[in-house]
Amino acid sequence: MEKTDQVKQITEELLSKLEISGSLSVDIDETGAYRVHIETEETGLLIGFHGKTLESFQIILSIMVSKKLEEWVKVYVNVGDYREKREEALMYMAQRAAERALASGRPVELTRLSAAERRVIHLTLSGDDRVATESIGEGDSRVLVVKPK
Numbered sequence: 001m002e003k004t005d006q007v008k009q010i011t012e013e014l015l016s017k018l019e020i021s022g023s024l025s026v027d028i029d030e031t032g033a034y035r036v037h038i039e040t041e042e043t044g045l046l047i048g049f050h051g052k053t054l055e056s057f058q059i060i061l062s063i064m065v066s067k068k069l070e071e072w073v074k075v076y077v078n079v080g081d082y083r084e085k086r087e088e089a090l091m092y093m094a095q096r097a098a099e100r101a102l103a104s105g106r107p108v109e110l111t112r113l114s115a116a117e118r119r120v121i122h123l124t125l126s127g128d129d130r131v132a133t134e135s136i137g138e139g140d141s142r143v144l145v146v147k148p149k
Helices: 001-015 043-047 051-068 082-104 115-125
Strands: 023-030 034-040 077-080 109-112 132-135 145-149
Touching: 001 023, 001 034, 034 043, 043 051, 043 077, 051 077, 051 082, 077 082, 082 109, 082 115, 082 132, 082 145, 109 132, 115 132, 115 145
Parallel strands: 034 077
Antiparallel strands: 023 034, 109 145, 132 145
16 A cells, blocks of 8 residues: 555544545655645634644644654645635735834734744745844744844
């Protein structure tokens, strides 16, 4: 059995245990990570508030897959087009924060973002020479600051 088929089977078992029905596909990206794409009517249930449930599902699935394949592998899970839409929203948020920081001449704080979400903001604004970004704080109280250069 191919590894992608094993990942698909493990994902189907986990979804079944959660009583979530849907279809899924599994690909391997250029980094060797497994990309699991799930189409379901129950997107809200699987994604959760700000993607928290999806993050947890992804972590649990990564552990299950790594144990089954007997090697540590990265698994990314996307439900519908959630990740693409969330990334677009984050890119827009980054641009708005940069505009506010430049207009006011003061730093703008973005709170309650996951590490992956902060990364999108940093990458989005990395090409803008007018502003700088920085993550400060620890754990859940970590904030991303956008400030004029």
